[in-house]
Amino acid sequence: MANATATGVKTRAMSREEKKVIFASSLGTIFEWYDFYLYGSLSAIIAAQFFSGVNPTAGFIFALMAFAAGFAVRPFGALVFGRLGDLVGRKYTFLVTIVLMGMSTFIVGILPSYATWGLLAPVILIVLRLVQGLALGGEYGGAATYVAEHAPQGRRGYYTSFIQTTATLGLFLSLIVILGTRTYVGEEAFAAWGWRIPFLISIVLLGISIWIRLQLQESPAFKQMKEEGTQSKAPLTEAFGTWKNAKVALLALFGSTAGQAVVWYTGQFYALFFLTQTLKVDAATANILIALSLAIGTPFFIVFGWLSDKIGRKPIILGGCLIAAITYFPLFNGLTKFANPDLAAAQASAPVTVIADPSECSFQFNPVGTAQFRSSCDIAKSFLARNSVNYSNEAAPAGTIARVKVGDQVIASFDGKAVDDAAFKEQSAAFNAKLTEMIRAAGYPAKADPAKMNTVAIVAILTLLVIFVTMVYGPIAAQLVELFPTRIRYSGMSLPYHIGNGWFGGFLPTTAFAMVAATGDIYYGLWYPIAIALMTFVIGLLFVPETKDRDIFKYEN
Numbered sequence: 001m002a003n004a005t006a007t008g009v010k011t012r013a014m015s016r017e018e019k020k021v022i023f024a025s026s027l028g029t030i031f032e033w034y035d036f037y038l039y040g041s042l043s044a045i046i047a048a049q050f051f052s053g054v055n056p057t058a059g060f061i062f063a064l065m066a067f068a069a070g071f072a073v074r075p076f077g078a079l080v081f082g083r084l085g086d087l088v089g090r091k092y093t094f095l096v097t098i099v100l101m102g103m104s105t106f107i108v109g110i111l112p113s114y115a116t117w118g119l120l121a122p123v124i125l126i127v128l129r130l131v132q133g134l135a136l137g138g139e140y141g142g143a144a145t146y147v148a149e150h151a152p153q154g155r156r157g158y159y160t161s162f163i164q165t166t167a168t169l170g171l172f173l174s175l176i177v178i179l180g181t182r183t184y185v186g187e188e189a190f191a192a193w194g195w196r197i198p199f200l201i202s203i204v205l206l207g208i209s210i211w212i213r214l215q216l217q218e219s220p221a222f223k224q225m226k227e228e229g230t231q232s233k234a235p236l237t238e239a240f241g242t243w244k245n246a247k248v249a250l251l252a253l254f255g256s257t258a259g260q261a262v263v264w265y266t267g268q269f270y271a272l273f274f275l276t277q278t279l280k281v282d283a284a285t286a287n288i289l290i291a292l293s294l295a296i297g298t299p300f301f302i303v304f305g306w307l308s309d310k311i312g313r314k315p316i317i318l319g320g321c322l323i324a325a326i327t328y329f330p331l332f333n334g335l336t337k338f339a340n341p342d343l344a345a346a347q348a349s350a351p352v353t354v355i356a357d358p359s360e361c362s363f364q365f366n367p368v369g370t371a372q373f374r375s376s377c378d379i380a381k382s383f384l385a386r387n388s389v390n391y392s393n394e395a396a397p398a399g400t401i402a403r404v405k406v407g408d409q410v411i412a413s414f415d416g417k418a419v420d421d422a423a424f425k426e427q428s429a430a431f432n433a434k435l436t437e438m439i440r441a442a443g444y445p446a447k448a449d450p451a452k453m454n455t456v457a458i459v460a461i462l463t464l465l466v467i468f469v470t471m472v473y474g475p476i477a478a479q480l481v482e483l484f485p486t487r488i489r490y491s492g493m494s495l496p497y498h499i500g501n502g503w504f505g506g507f508l509p510t511t512a513f514a515m516v517a518a519t520g521d522i523y524y525g526l527w528y529p530i531a532i533a534l535m536t537f538v539i540g541l542l543f544v545p546e547t548k549d550r551d552i553f554k555y556e557n
Contacts, residue, residue, distance in 0.1 A: 021150045024212045026162045029143045031098070031205040033170025034177075035105035038198050039129065041174050044276070044283065045195045049113040050122045073130050074502030077137020078494035079236060085142050085490030086235035089222055090149070093490070094142030095213045100135035102206030104128045109199030133502070141494030144477035149221035149486075153551060154309060160477035161305020165298055168469070171268060172294045175287045177201060182284055221486045221553055232487040239488040240495070248483055249496045255544035256479060257500025259321040259536025260472040262529035265505040266328065267465035268294075270529075273509050274332065278388045278522050279340040280447040292459050297466030304474035312546045313479040320471030321533040321540075327464075328526045334461050336522075338454040342445040343388070349407070350442035352391040354380050354520065356402035356413075361393075363518055374416030374424065376402035383435055384520065389444055391520035406438045482547035489552075504532055 039046065077097075085093040108128055114121045143163050151159035177198045185194040225231050232238050240246050268290070275286040304316050337344045354361075356377035373382050380402045384391050396402070402413040411434055416424045440446070476497075484492035512525025 018150045018152075021216060022147055022159055022162050024216055025143045025147050026166050027209070027212060029139060029163060029166040030169045030173065031102070031202075031209045033167045034173045034205065035101050035132065035170075035202050037171045037174045038105065038178075038202075039108070039132075041171070041178055041272075041287070042195055042198075045191055046125075048191070049195070050125050052114045072502060072506065073133040074137040074498035074506070075495055077134035078141060078498040079137075079491070080134065081138020082141055082239075082491035082494040083236050085138070085145070085494075086232055086488060090142050090146040090219050090490065091213070091216050094139055094146070095210070097135040097139040097142065098206065098209050098213065101132055101139070102202055102209065104131045104135070105199055105202040106206070109196045109202070137494065137498050137502070140497060141490050145481055145490050145493065146216075146219050148478060148481040148552065149219035154549075156481065156552070157308035157313065157475050157478040157548065158302070158306040160481065161302050161308075161474045163477055164305060164470075164473050165301040167264075167473075168268070168294055168298050168301070168466070172291055172298070174198065175291045175294075179284060179287050179291070187284075221489075224553065225486050235488045235491040239484070239492040245484075245488065245492060249492060251539070251544050252480060252483055252493070253496035253500055255536060255540035256317060256476060257497050258504040259533045259540070260317060260476050261501040261505030262508055262532040263321060263324045263472045264469050264501070265508045266324070266526070266529040267469040270509055270512060270525075271335070271462055271465055273513070274335065275339060277513075278516075279336060279343065280388060280445065281339055281453075282447065282450075285450060285453075289455070289458055289462060293462035293466050296459070296463045297470060300467050300470035301474040304471050305478070308475035308478060309548060312548050313475040313482075314540060314544060314546050316475050317472050317479065318537050318540045320468050321537045323471070324465075324468040325530045325533040325537070327468075328530055329523060331461050331465065332523055332526060335458065338457040338461070340445065340448040341452050341454075342443060342449060346439075346443035346445070347390050350444075351407070352384065352389050352439070352442075352520075353394050353405040354384070354391050354402060355394045355396050355400075355405060356380065357396050357398050357400050358393075359398065360402065363514070376413035376415050379416055379428065379431065380404050380413040380435075381517070381520065383432055385517045387436075387439065387444070388522065389439055390522045393520060404435060404438075406435075406442050409438055409442075411435055411438060479547055482550045482552055483545075486552065 081093050081097060084096075105128075108125065111124060111128075112121055117124075140163075143166075144160055147163050148156050148160050178195075181194050181197045182190045185197075238245060240249060272286060272290050275281045275289065276283055281289075308316050336347075354377065360375040361377040361381065362373055362375065373379065381391075384404070391404075401415060404411050404413065411431070414427050414431060416427070419427065480493035480497060481489060508529060512528050515525045515528065516522055518524075
């Protein structure tokens with residue numbers, strides 16, 4: 001039975017077969033995101049297993065870079081699989097992507113560590129990450145296009161929003177499996193070998209996903225296009241080689257997906273990294289807190305997808321970008337106050353200052369672990385960064401040995417470039433021990449005290465961050481599908497989505513941590529997502545059209 005929307009567009013109820021399409025596509029995509037996010041959730045352990053040949057700080061950054069490598073190739077996966085999807089069909093293309101993703105994840109679970117295979121182990125790991133990134137580059141566009149082309153007119157925002165829940169549910173599933181495994185085998189065993197279990201479980205999920213997707217039929221829009229003979233013979237050239245279509249892709253990137261991506265990764269992954277690496281909340285507790293916020297916030301994907309069918313895609317996506325940009329600083333300050341109040345108190349009562357010759361201070365970013373930070377400034381800042389101590393910088397005359405001021409106490413660093421390795425190690429140990437004593441005496445904690453955490457407030461803040469995610473992400477699939485005609489839809493929407501999420505979003509943790517290390521301000525990395533979100537708000541507001549009423553079976557731009 002048909003009914004009319006507020007805009008007068010006739011809609012019909014979703015058939016049983018179409019509901020099966022939504023369920024099957026969403027479930028398969030949840031499993032694929034589960035595979036992809038296992039790595040991010042276990043970055044610290046993977047750094048120890050595969051990058052143990054470098055120091056812990058560089059190893060963690062190296063692990064983040066390997067995580068980002070999977071995002072770096074996502075646009076190339078979008079090109080490869082987008083072209084296939086527009087040429088041979090949606091169903092078969094995203095059947096291939098899930099096989100690649102699942103097998104790569106399973107192999108990580110059996111891959112020997114650095115201690116066994118040496119440098120070959122991290123090289124193979126990064127290759128597997130690249131394969132995962134390529135596969136995911138083709139997955140999202142296929143799933144979103146497939147579902148949208150089955151959805152009735154006037155309800156695409158609602159039905160594609162189920163696909164939008166899959167990334168969060170995949171992350172949620174990965175956290176639950178990790179937490180369950182950790183609890184069952186114990187922390188020591190988990191760090192040694194238990195971390196492999198979540199990766200190995202993926203082979204079961206892969207089998208289920210393949211069986212589900214084999215039950216599906218090709219999308220009606222693609223069938224209609226083939227029957228009418230309007231299929232593009234060169235979808236990539238048509239989508240990006242002509243200014244008319246390339247302009248749409250650029251607007252989709254800068255006016256939609258870039259801002260959506262940084263809000264997504266700030267609200268979920270950066271929040272997790274901030275809790276564990278900066279606020280020193282233990283990993284199990286942080287995972288529980290994130291999982292709770294995801295459980296509470298995830299239904300809002302559906303709410304905002306449904307609402308976008310009523311009031312439009314733009315108001316919700318751009319509103320989410322703007323609200324997030326305005327509130328990030330107070331919200332992350334609140335996380336510090338409620339998750340590690342001792343750290344917040346120490347920052348207020350005993351501010352730390354590094355007094356050094358600016359020319360002696362390097363950019364504290366070493367993804368391959370080859371640089372040696374041995375100037376007196378670098379030694380001091382490296383220690384403070386490792387211990388999550390917020391510090392300000394004060395310039396000193398050229399040639400001055402750096403000093404660290406904690407409250408009213410001052411300690412001099414030392415020039416590591418002027419001594420041999422043995423002496424450097426000895427002096428580092430003495431300096432680190434003394435500075436540790438000073439920051440502990442000033443109230444800077446070694447880790448967050450669980451007894452002092454305000455769990456309700458932490459979950460409330462994390463849930464609010466997830467709701468921002470649901471605002472920008474819930475309607476985005478429908479908007480992207482509606483921006484491009486059927487003949488180039490898979491290719492056209494996939495590339496801007498994966499550049500936005502793969503590059504702008506995927507590199508957020510590494511970029512933000514590097515900014516924090518450079519300035520000494522634990523909140524400084526937030527300027528990255530704020531700037532990108534505001535850029536998207538302005539460009540989207542001025543140049544991106546509203547698309548909710550377009551008929552995607554007939555639309556030609």
